[in-house]
Amino acid sequence: MQRFVNNRDEVVEDTIKGFVKAHRDIVRLAENQRVVTAIDRPAQGKVGVVTGGGSGHEPAFIGYIGRNMLDAVAVGELFSSPTAKSFQDAIREANGGKGVVVLYGNYAGDNMNVKMAMKLAAKDGIEVATVVATDDVCSAPAEEQAKRRGVAGEIFMWKVGGAKASMGASLSEVRDAAQKAIDNCRSVGVGLGPCTLPAVGHPNFQIEPGTIEVGIGHHGEPGVRVEALKSASEVAKDMCQIVLDDHDLGSGTEVAVLVSGLGATPLNELYILFDTVEEEISGRGLRIHKAYVGNYFTSLEMVGATLTVMALDEELKSLLEVEVRCAATL
Amino acid sequence: MQRFVNNRDEVVEDTIKGFVKAHRDIVRLAENQRVVTAIDRPAQGKVGVVTGGGSGHEPAFIGYIGRNMLDAVAVGELFSSPTAKSFQDAIREANGGKGVVVLYGNYAGDNMNVKMAMKLAAKDGIEVATVVATDDVCSAPAEEQAKRRGVAGEIFMWKVGGAKASMGASLSEVRDAAQKAIDNCRSVGVGLGPCTLPAVGHPNFQIEPGTIEVGIGHHGEPGVRVEALKSASEVAKDMCQIVLDDHDLGSGTEVAVLVSGLGATPLNELYILFDTVEEEISGRGLRIHKAYVGNYFTSLEMVGATLTVMALDEELKSLLEVEVRCAATL
Numbered sequence: 001m002q003r004f005v006n007n008r009d010e011v012v013e014d015t016i017k018g019f020v021k022a023h024r025d026i027v028r029l030a031e032n033q034r035v036v037t038a039i040d041r042p043a044q045g046k047v048g049v050v051t052g053g054g055s056g057h058e059p060a061f062i063g064y065i066g067r068n069m070l071d072a073v074a075v076g077e078l079f080s081s082p083t084a085k086s087f088q089d090a091i092r093e094a095n096g097g098k099g100v101v102v103l104y105g106n107y108a109g110d111n112m113n114v115k116m117a118m119k120l121a122a123k124d125g126i127e128v129a130t131v132v133a134t135d136d137v138c139s140a141p142a143e144e145q146a147k148r149r150g151v152a153g154e155i156f157m158w159k160v161g162g163a164k165a166s167m168g169a170s171l172s173e174v175r176d177a178a179q180k181a182i183d184n185c186r187s188v189g190v191g192l193g194p195c196t197l198p199a200v201g202h203p204n205f206q207i208e209p210g211t212i213e214v215g216i217g218h219h220g221e222p223g224v225r226v227e228a229l230k231s232a233s234e235v236a237k238d239m240c241q242i243v244l245d246d247h248d249l250g251s252g253t254e255v256a257v258l259v260s261g262l263g264a265t266p267l268n269e270l271y272i273l274f275d276t277v278e279e280e281i282s283g284r285g286l287r288i289h290k291a292y293v294g295n296y297f298t299s300l301e302m303v304g305a306t307l308t309v310m311a312l313d314e315e316l317k318s319l320l321e322v323e324v325r326c327a328a329t330l
Numbered sequence: 331m332q333r334f335v336n337n338r339d340e341v342v343e344d345t346i347k348g349f350v351k352a353h354r355d356i357v358r359l360a361e362n363q364r365v366v367t368a369i370d371r372p373a374q375g376k377v378g379v380v381t382g383g384g385s386g387h388e389p390a391f392i393g394y395i396g397r398n399m400l401d402a403v404a405v406g407e408l409f410s411s412p413t414a415k416s417f418q419d420a421i422r423e424a425n426g427g428k429g430v431v432v433l434y435g436n437y438a439g440d441n442m443n444v445k446m447a448m449k450l451a452a453k454d455g456i457e458v459a460t461v462v463a464t465d466d467v468c469s470a471p472a473e474e475q476a477k478r479r480g481v482a483g484e485i486f487m488w489k490v491g492g493a494k495a496s497m498g499a500s501l502s503e504v505r506d507a508a509q510k511a512i513d514n515c516r517s518v519g520v521g522l523g524p525c526t527l528p529a530v531g532h533p534n535f536q537i538e539p540g541t542i543e544v545g546i547g548h549h550g551e552p553g554v555r556v557e558a559l560k561s562a563s564e565v566a567k568d569m570c571q572i573v574l575d576d577h578d579l580g581s582g583t584e585v586a587v588l589v590s591g592l593g594a595t596p597l598n599e600l601y602i603l604f605d606t607v608e609e610e611i612s613g614r615g616l617r618i619h620k621a622y623v624g625n626y627f628t629s630l631e632m633v634g635a636t637l638t639v640m641a642l643d644e645e646l647k648s649l650l651e652v653e654v655r656c657a658a659t660l
Contacts, residue, residue: 002522002539002633004562004599011598014562018601021608022621058597059624192332195596209332232334232344264594266525266630267388268341269334271348278351291352294389295625300596301633303332329659 001196003301008198012055012077019062023327026066032089034082036062037072041093047165047174048072048094050102051158052082053110056197057218059328060297064155066326069162078197078300079219081109087117091126099127099171103157103178105150106134129175133157135185135308137246138215138224151218152260152297152308153185156320163322177319184311186243190235191216191223193303195263207303214238218262218299218306232269236276239307244284247309251285254312256320258292262302267294273305281309290320296328331531333631338528342385342407349392353657356396362419364412366392367402371423377495377504378402378424380432381488382412383440386527387548389658390627394485396656399492408527408630409549411439417447421456429457429501433487433508435480436462459505463487465515465638467576468545468554481548482590482627482638483515486650493652507649514641516573520565521546521553523633525593537633544568548592548629548636562599566606569637574614577639581615584642586650588622592632597624603635611639620650626658 005011013033020029020036028039042048052074053061061073071094074082082090091100100121104110111132118128133150140147161178169177191213194203205220207213212235215223230238249255259274261267270293281288289312297306310316335341343363350359350366358369372378382404383391391403401424404412412420421430430451434440444460451458463480470477491508499507521543524533535550537543542565545553560568579585589604591597604623611618619642627636640646 002537002559004522004565004595004603004635006561006563006602011602014602014605015598016601018603018605018608018623022601022604022623056596056598058601063597192334207332229332231336233336235334263596264631264633265334266386266593267393267625267628268345268386268630271346271352271388272336272341272344273334273348274352275344275348278348293348293352295597298597300598301594303594303631305334 001198001201003198005198011198012075015055016075026325026327030089030093032086034075034086035072035089035093036065036075037093038065041071042096044096045098046096047098047169047171048096048100049162049165050090050094050100051104052087052090053105054079054081056300057297063328064158064326066324068166068322068324069326070158081107081113084113084116087113088120091117091121091128092124095126099129101161101171101174101178102128102130103161104132105154106132106148127171129171131157131175131178131182133182135182135187136217137186137188137242139217142246149217151187151189152258152306153182153187153310155258155296156185156256156310157182160316160319163319166322181310181316185308186247187306187308188239188242189216189218189304189306190214190239191302191304193264194220195300195302216304232272233276236273237280240277240280243307243309247311249286249311252287254287254289255281256290256310256312257281257288258296258308260296260306261298262304263298264301264303265305270305277307289317331526331528333528335528341528342405345385346405356655356657360419360423362416364405364416365402365419365423366395366405367423368395371401372426374426375428376426377428377499377501378426378430379492379495380420380424380430381434382417382420383435384409384411386630387627393658394488394656396654398496398652398654399656400488411437411443414443414446417443418450421447421451421458422454425456429459431491431501431504431508432458432460433491434462435484436464436478457501459501461487461505461508461512463512465512465517466547467516467518467572469547472576479547481517481519482588482636483512483517483640485588485626486515486586486640487512490646490649493649496652511640511646515638516577517636517638518569518572519546519634519636520544520569521632521634523594524550525630525632546634562602563606566603567610570607570610573637573639577641579616579641582617584617584619585611586620586640586642587611587618588626588638590626590636591628592634593628594631594633595635600635607637619647
């Protein structure tokens, strides 16, 4: 394995240590060493905003902690849910007396552990609301949207929820804004190459050279088809079709667009994809209000990309404009 | 080749097209389609700040165009210098009547083309000053520092030069500040895996599995040694030793530290490296004023990382603090 690790079983510990050192002006480690919080948490009189998930998706999740974004993150092992205890402790850290919203992705482990943490938080006397991200179109058909996984649309959900909370909104208002954000998101992933968990030592799935897996998940979950690799333009068209066909958007709708690399795809190729994505979206009469292109939500060194489109209204637009200060920004 | 490209010979065109579309609130394409500028260029009465270089290093160079950073960038083919004409046009675009500083890296093609562009700019009546980055320690011994290549230290050079120019400084003042920044920088690169130019179709150098190339350049230029791959901690110690032994810094010196991935290394591994980098730097009595960890200056999908350490004085610290708005930031 060509990589920078120490003990293969302590990748997450070492990552957190380096992360907290690098960004000590933004984050701090909680007493629970699997919880990272903003330095100025808890903020009294503000709704706390929490997420959590498996590691290996950096800068998600910890990179989005900071002013007007996430207050605390529960950190799991690579590609594994954080424990219920870590979610509970993240909720405690983020609690400023006005309740805490947990904005997380739809994975079995996360669902189970967040539910357990909510019970524990109730004993702590903390009111908790949740929003579960289900933006990954290919992970279940439209009529079973609640079964879909959460992917890069979560970043919009956090940004909207974090901004709303920063404006003094109530728990239900923050939850509703975050829920609207993720309801307005559709995402799709395509994979060109797998990734390897250091403790495993070999790729945990395969993508044959010359092929592309359309609809692949963030942990290599199977997509909807494997086909011969096409040009970037054709791939981008397929991604747009999947996302936009699932999204009933009227002409003139404004959207935010996020093209994220999965880890090992060069940034210039994400721009090549975006070139066609922009054409396709504009071609459907939609207007791109804001675009994000980069490595926002990765899967170790997986080769591939995701596309997320969020339909905007005036509230979402203004919440997206709220400036944030977190590690994932320069 | 598992990648997102259209015509293999038009990778740079397609990249620029997507980039300018994604960031139209920050950049625009000049009449010369190989020059990208800030949207509000030229700014009258401000020194213009220009760079240029081969493509494939995104977000460098175009990602650093924007307010208080670069005004214009000449874009070359993948891993190849921009033409003299493109450098000339970038200088013209950045010219606000107070002269233009070209802050670029020490590569034969760039040197030649910038010199030619300066002659052309003189005919245009534009005063031009240059700073040539030579921060890559392993590319030549200390007594031949002028032969060293420029690498990720260029980002600090641009940030310092851009900030100084934004404060209304004169051409010589901007040049001096940028020169100080790069003189205070030392960098080293390590490679774990090669990259492939799409038009070539196979890696243009080899790194055997189980080995690491220490001192490797941004285009796969040979390093100083190839050895068995060690732990992240040992690699980070080696990188610090190379950089800090070349840097005569007194105890208590404040530094800025940049750990950049080369393209395909997962972000979490950069944090793992930083964890030891921080220990080593602190262990020498130096103080980290600011740390940057991420994909700041890449080489397509090369696997590896670079470390840059810049010694700070009060001027450099205050210039680093000037806020910028460019694509490489969220």
